[in-house]
Amino acid sequence: MAYLSMIYVIASSLMLQCRCQGSPESEVVVLVTDVGDAGKAGSIYIFNVSQMNLTQLEVPNINKPFAIDYDVTTGHIYWTDVMMYHIRRATSAGLDDVVVASFNSSSxxxxxxxxxxxxxxxxxxxxSKIIGRMDMDSLESTVIVYTHMEQPRGIVADTAYKNIYWTDLGKEEKIETCNYSGGSRQSVVTSGLSVPSGISIDEKAGRLFWCGNGFIDSVLLDGSGRRNVVTDTPMLDVTVFNGLLYYTALQEKIIHVVSENGQHMAPLTSQLFHKPIGIHVFSPNTNKSVTCPSGQYGTRCETCGHCENGFCETTTGVCLRGCAPGYRMPKCREGCNAGTFGVKCQSTCFNCKRESTCDHVTGRCPIGCIPGWRGDNCTLGIT
Structure with a gap:
């Protein structure tokens, strides 16, 4: 059985890299849980940022998936299901589908x-008002925090210092921390939280980010240096990757993307979304966050394409704020398709001579107009 499990893990890891790579470049993947409409089963989606495409995790018996994370070591997606009362895992290809832990209906x-x-x-x-810890290989479980909590919700691990941080939505809203054994427990934030739900960590910067009823705030790990990142609609979950925050919002069928200094990017959208809840972002084929100056990306810090304001995602080079006029997503390196030009390549070339295409940025006809038309863009009729 152990041998077969290893084969599943290797196969799934290769499938995820094949699905998400398509090239030797590093990729970024967004995992999203969607609880679906009332009375219907939810879904788990895999959004490939570089290719800008969405696929669905094909495993049976998903009901209302909620929180989600990814194990880069084995290539497993883990999630909670609030209607099935269990924690479950599977590969991105739907293999090695296992119920990791089952709970009673009060959970x-x-x-x-x-x-x-x-x-x-x-x-x-x-x-049950608890925080539990499980061994991911033996599946042995223990409760490490079980007192003085009302509604523990979001949780994140600081893998560098072996601490966890969590939000509590009770009457005394707070963010707390302890070590992996439940010791050294202390409060980090105790005021101005307003329904804190999702929480994430930028380990390199040493900052926590959490979302609440209309905002994302941030503090250093000791609770100092608090600042507001963005004010928006009521939010459900947030995750940080390479200086960008990805978050879900109440009753919105999109994934918001914002920089750590509050600049909004174009949202990730799909007609498949119903009620996105949990979110996690990772790279399947690079182990560490990429560090490049603004306007560059990748392990070699290549220059971004013709992105709006020169900004691209620093792992993939995708222009998350869109392209400058005349260029195509996702990396804005290629000009508009023949016959189109301008912002988002939405304008159509007009009456260019000899069926030649127009300039992909300006729409200008390079060798003039067909009879009866004039002007740089051949939009003016001759009377």
Whole structure:
């Protein structure tokens, strides 16, 4: 059985890289849980940022998936299901589908976080008012925090210092921390939280980010240096990757993207979304965050394409704010298709001579107009 499980892991890892790579360049993948409409089963989606395409995780018996994370060591997606009362895992190809842990009907599994290197999984159970820890290989479980909590929800692991941080939505709203064994517990933030739900960490910057009822705020790990990142609609979950925050919002069928200094990017959209809830972002084929100056990306810090304001995602080079006029997504390196030009390549060339295409930026006809038309863009009729 162990041999077969290893084969599943290797196969799924290769499939994810094949699905998400398409090239030797690093990729960024967004995992999204969607609880679906009332009375209908939800879904888990895999959004490939570089290719800008969405696929659905094909496993049976998903009902209301909520929190989600990814184990870069084995290539497994982990999630909680608040209607099935369990934590589950599978590969992106739907292989090695396993119920990791089952709970009783009084449980409400609101949060989930992994440390794949230490092989530890942590979860919050709002129904039982506890935080649990599991060994990801043996599946042995223990409760590490069980007092003085009302509604523990979002949770994130600081894998560098082996601490966890979580939000509590109770009457005394707070963000707390402890070590992996439940010791050294202390409060980090105790005021101005307003329904704190999702929480994430930028380990390199040493900052926590959390979302609440209309905002994302940030603090250093000791609770100092608090600042507001963005004010928006009521938010559900947030994750940070390479200086960008990805978040879901109440009753919105999109994934918002904003920089850590509050600049909004173009949202990730799909007609398949119903009620996105949990979110996690990772790279399947690079182990560390890419560090490049603004306007550059990748392991070699290549120059971004013709992005709006020169900004591209620093792992993939995708222009998340869109392209300058005359260029195509996702990396804005290629001009508009023949016969189109301008902003988002939405304008059509007009009456160019000899069926020649127009300039992909300006729409100008390079060798003039067909009879009866004039002007640089051949839009003026001759009377």
């Amino acid at each position: 409400l599994l609101g949060g989930l976080t992994l440390d794949g290197t230490s092989r530890k999984l942590f979860y919050t159970d709002e129904g």
